[in-house]
Amino acid sequence: xxxxxxxxxxxxxxxxxxxxxxxxxxMRSNLSRSLYMNMLSHSQSPPYWEGGHQWYLCDPxxxxxxxxxxxxxxxxxxGTQTFxxxxxxxxxxxxxxxxxxxxxxxxxxxxxxxxxNGLLGRGSMFVFSPEQFQRLLKIGPDWKSQRLLDLGAxxxxxxxxxxxxxxxxxxxxxxxxxxxxxxxKKYRVLNIDEWQRTGFQYDIISCLNLLDRCHxxxxxxxxxxxxxxxxxxxxILALVLPFHPYVENGIxxxxxxxxxxxxxxxxxxEKPAEIMQVNGTMWEEQVNSLADVFEExxxxxxxxxRLPYLCEGxxxxxxxxxxxxxxxxxxV
Numbered sequence: 001x002x003x004x005x006x007x008x009x010x011x012x013x014x015x016x017x018x019x020x021x022x023x024x025x026x027m028r029s030n031l032s033r034s035l036y037m038n039m040l041s042h043s044q045s046p047p048y049w050e051g052g053h054q055w056y057l058c059d060p061x062x063x064x065x066x067x068x069x070x071x072x073x074x075x076x077x078x079g080t081q082t083f084x085x086x087x088x089x090x091x092x093x094x095x096x097x098x099x100x101x102x103x104x105x106x107x108x109x110x111x112x113x114x115x116x117n118g119l120l121g122r123g124s125m126f127v128f129s130p131e132q133f134q135r136l137l138k139i140g141p142d143w144k145s146q147r148l149l150d151l152g153a154x155x156x157x158x159x160x161x162x163x164x165x166x167x168x169x170x171x172x173x174x175x176x177x178x179x180x181x182x183x184x185k186k187y188r189v190l191n192i193d194e195w196q197r198t199g200f201q202y203d204i205i206s207c208l209n210l211l212d213r214c215h216x217x218x219x220x221x222x223x224x225x226x227x228x229x230x231x232x233x234x235x236i237l238a239l240v241l242p243f244h245p246y247v248e249n250g251i252x253x254x255x256x257x258x259x260x261x262x263x264x265x266x267x268x269x270e271k272p273a274e275i276m277q278v279n280g281t282m283w284e285e286q287v288n289s290l291a292d293v294f295e296e297x298x299x300x301x302x303x304x305x306r307l308p309y310l311c312e313g314x315x316x317x318x319x320x321x322x323x324x325x326x327x328x329x330x331x332v
Contacts (some may be wrong), residue, residue: 040263055308055321062284067291067301072135074305079129079211087319089311125158126310127238127324129207134162136303136328137204145203146231149195151220154208155181162206163187170195170202201229208238209324212245214253215273221297228331235299240322241286241307243278246271287325299329 057073064072134141146167150159153171154176163169172195173179182189190198206222211217224235246272279289283306291301305316309324 020034029321031294041204051130055323056306058306059284060308062282064288064291066256067304069300070303072303072305074132074135077129077131079131080126080308080310083126083129083310084319089269090312097142113214124155124312125209128161128307128326129160130164131307132307133236136305136326137234138303139165147200147202147310149190149202149208149227150187150206150208150209151195151224152213153187154178156185156187158206158208160185161188161309162204166204183184193249194301196223196227198227201227201233202244203229204234204236206236209240210239211239211276212243213247215247215270217245217272217276218293218297221299224300229311230331233331237294237329238309238324238326241325242281242323243276243286245276258280283323283325290327293327295325295332297332301332302328302330304328 022198026200031202053076053266056076058071058073060068060071128136129142134143137143143165144167145165148159148162148169150156150162150167150169150171153159153173156171159169159171159182169187171182171193172190173182174192205223205228207220211220214220228235232273274294277289278286278293287304294301304327307324307326309322311320
C-alpha cells in the first residue's frame with residue numbers, strides 16, 4: 001500500500017512539474033501565451049486568435065465546377081469561440097487535469113480512449129455552432145421537424161446543438177460509457193443494428209466523423225439513404241480530411257500528436273472491411289472525389305463547407321483540431 005501511495009505521489013509531482021514548465025514562458029501556443037498575459041494584466045476578455053481563420057480556408061478554383069456553387073464560406077463565430085474559451089479554461093484546472101491523467105493511465109490497461117473519456121466526462125467534441133448548423137440546413141432559429149437520428153453521437157454534446165429543432169431524437173453509440181452519458185441527457189439510444197429497422201423514416205440523419213471509423217462505410221451510406229424521408233430528408237455528414245480510415249478495436253493505449261491525431265502505442269488499429277475510394281491529397285481534391293462516392297450511394301451534395309473539428313484539450317494542449325468537410329446531402 002505504501003509503495004502504491006508513493007507511486008501515485010511521484011506521478012502527481014512529475015505531472016505538476018511538467019504543467020508548470022508549460023505555463024507562462026513555455027505556453028503551448030500563441031493564444032495560450034496571450035491569454036496568460038491578459039490574465040496577469042486582469043483583462044476581461046481573451047484576444048481573438050488571428051490564425052483561426054485558416055481553419056476555414058478553401059480554394060474555390062480547386063473545387064470542381066459542378067460543386068463550386070454548393071460551397072459556402074464559414075468563419076470563427078461566437079459559438080465556436082465560446083467552446084474554445086471553455087476548453088482553454090478547463091485545460092488550466094490543474095487538479096482536474098492531474099486526476100484525468102492519472103485515471104486515464106489506469107483505465108487504459110483495459111479500456112479504449114473513447115470509453116475512458118465517456119467515463120470521466122472529458123474530451124467533448126465540437127463540429128458546428130447552432131448558427132452554423134442552421135446555415136448548413138438553410139433554416140431559421142424557430143425551424144422545427146420531427147425526427148433526428150445522430151449516428152455515433154459520442155457524449156451527445158454535438159447532438160445538443162441540433163436537438164432544439166426536433167420533436168424526437170434518436171442516437172447510436174458503441175461505447176458503453178458514452179451510452180451512459182447519452183441516457184443522462186434523455187436521448188433515445190438505439191442499437192447499432194436497430195436504427196435501420198424501426199419502421200419509420202428520419203427527417204435528418206447526422207453522420208459526423210464516423211465514415212472513416214466504421215467497418216462498412218459504403219453500406220452505412222446506403223442504409224442512411226434507405227431510411228431517410230425521400231423528399232424533405234437530409235443527411236449532415238462530416239469527414240476529417242485528409243481521409244485516413246481505421247477502426248478502433250477494443251483496448252489500446254494511444255498518445256496524441258500536436259495536430260490532435262492519435263498515435264498508436266502498443267495497440268492495434270483495424271482496417272475497415274469496406275474501402276471507400278477517396279482520391280487526391282489536398283482538401284479540395286478529396287471533396288471532389290467524395291461527391292462521386294455520395295452519388296454512387298444515392299445522394300447529391302446540396303451544400304458543403306469547411307469547419308474545424310475541435311476536441312477539448314488536456315494539461316498539455318488547450319484543445320485539438322482537425323480539418324472537417326461538412327456536407328448536406330439530399331437523396332436522389
